[in-house]
Amino acid sequence: MKTAILSVMVIVMAVAAQAKGGLDNTIRPGEIWPDDKGVHINAHGGGVMEYKGMYYWFGEHKSDNTSAALVGVTCYASKDLVHWKNMGVALSVSDEPGSDIERGCTLERPKVVYNPATKKFVMWFHLELKGLGYRAARAAVAVSDKPAGPYRFIRSxxxxxxxxxxxxxxxxxxxxxxxxxxxxxxWTPEWRKVVxxxxxxxxxxxxxxxxxxMTIFVDDDGKAYHIYSSEENLTLQIAELSADYTFHTGRYVRVxxxxQNEAPAIFKKDGKYWMITSGCTGWDPNEARMFSADNIFGPWTQHPSPCVGPNAKLTFGGQSMYILKVKDKFIFMADIWRPNHPSDARYIWLPxxxxxxxxxxxxxxxxxxMD
Known part of the structure; x- marks a missing residue:
């Protein structure tokens, strides 16, 4: 009995320490991840940017009962990637009727990169116009002078x-x-051939x-690329961005x-590009795919799923979100979606x-x- 009581006390103390930003530097994939106020982090489908020793986590703010964008893009800041401070809303949806980012639109997978030439922080995201379902299939861009925002919407x-x-x-x-x-x-063989x-x-x-x-990738030479699911989610495209990261140059490849790949996450190690994607099964998880190339424009070669362990055939119940480089290491980030309770979606971070x-x-x- 004493042993059981002691075990419960240890668990409660560990959770409390993490909620208060204590010394616990442990990542627990799939569990509640409290911010500095003890509230589960609400930054889904996003990515992490490092700037001057601080990490900024951007993501979709999810409500309790809908995945429509009612708030916008949230931002959290951390020095250790474990304890996160809620920095508020980086990009707010608009109350102006007809705005591209009108409240109730679909705003997904925001990614932020810093452009040293312009000294601007550039945010790209997938946007669907309010009331049109997924027919718009747009890319949208916003900029800010500060890493945590506020970001100014430019266009989609x-x-x-x-x-x-x-x-x-x-x-x-x-x-x-x-x-x-x-x-x-x-879906006939003839149709697939023409696709x-x-x-x-x-x-x-x-x-x-x-x-x-989508995701955004900045290469070693400072060039940035927009990687996104296109052609009715049947084909990935990799498109080069302009020098200021806010336009497309017109150069792109099909991958x-x-x-049927979506949720691209990309990184580069020892001169080789690696990309992890997901199949297209709605909110339900599926087996991750992996591709490699010696040039970002390809050719790309497919490999078996990189996942190993319980539930690996379903990517541990998640879907790829982003891959973060920390010094010479890499962290795979994924979301466990909860469509019936979107704000309770969880995060999988694994080395x-x-x-x-x-x-x-x-x-x-x-x-x-993390140590």
């Missing part, structure tokens, strides 16, 4: 209008222009490419055409290991220490 829209993907030849264009998607029954060839890219040539689940061949491995741990 489709990506790279009147541009074909790199590697598409004149002959390809001529052939694509003859394709009429309504002549094919969806892989670029039928949706051709369909959206004038209006711009669809851009949904895994027809493969990335590498096997003898240098291939990433993500091993489940009930807890691990």
């Amino acid at each position: 829209g489709r990506v790279n209008a009147y541009r074909y993907a790199e590697g598409v030849t004149r002959d390809d264009i001529a052939e694509l222009e003859t394709i009429r998607l309504n002549e094919y029954e969806w 892989e060839r670029g039928a949706f890219m051709q369909r959206d040539f004038e209006g711009g490419q669809m851009a949904r689940d 895994a055409p027809g493969g 990335i290991e590498f096997d003898a061949a240098g291939v990433p491995v993500i091993r489940w741990r009930d807890s691990w220490n």
